[in-house]
Amino acid sequence: MQASPELAISLTLALGVALGKVKIxxxxxxxxxxxxxxxxxVGQLDLLISPTVKSAFFLIFLFTVEPVDIVFRLAEKSSVVLLNGGGFAGPEWSVRVSLANLENKDYEVIGKQLSETMQEYVEAWKESK
Incomplete structure (x- = not known):
């Protein structure tokens, strides 16, 4: 892998995605x-990777959207903390909202913030086309 660090990065991505799909x-x-x-x-192998290749693969990784990314973005942006529904046997692209200990107006805020966050993803997708 020292001779071809691009292969190491590709294997890292492929094996990482496969690992991520393992369900227990x-x-x-x-x-x-x-x-x-x-x-x-793979980082423990001390591979020498050119800055161009590092940047290219980092950007590919950075702009990959997972369902949990939306939950993190929502928390960072608005301090609304929800859980990814996929971790609770729900659909992968769903969120879990607690129905305990909140006032009705709190759910309105959650819905508004979630809608705004999703709209940001839609706008980013439209701009990328």
Whole structure:
């Protein structure tokens, strides 16, 4: 792999995605976490990778959207914390909202913030076309 670091990066992505799809009962890591973990392992090999290749693969990784990314973005942007529904045997592209201990107006705020966050993703997708 020293002779072809691009192959190491590609294998990291492929194996990381595969690792992320492994399910134990209703739990899976997801592709992003799988790739990050595989990257840590491959990083221990001390491969020399050119800055151009690093940047290219980092950008590919950075702009990959996973369902959990939306939940993190929502929390960063508005301090609304939801859970990815995929971790609870729900559809992968769903969120889980607690129905305990909140006032009705709180759910309106959650819905508004979630809608605004999703609209940002739609706008980013439209701009990329």
């Amino acid at each position: 009962k209703d739990f899976s890591l997801g592709s992003v976490t799988g790739v990050l973990l595989m990257g840590v392992l």
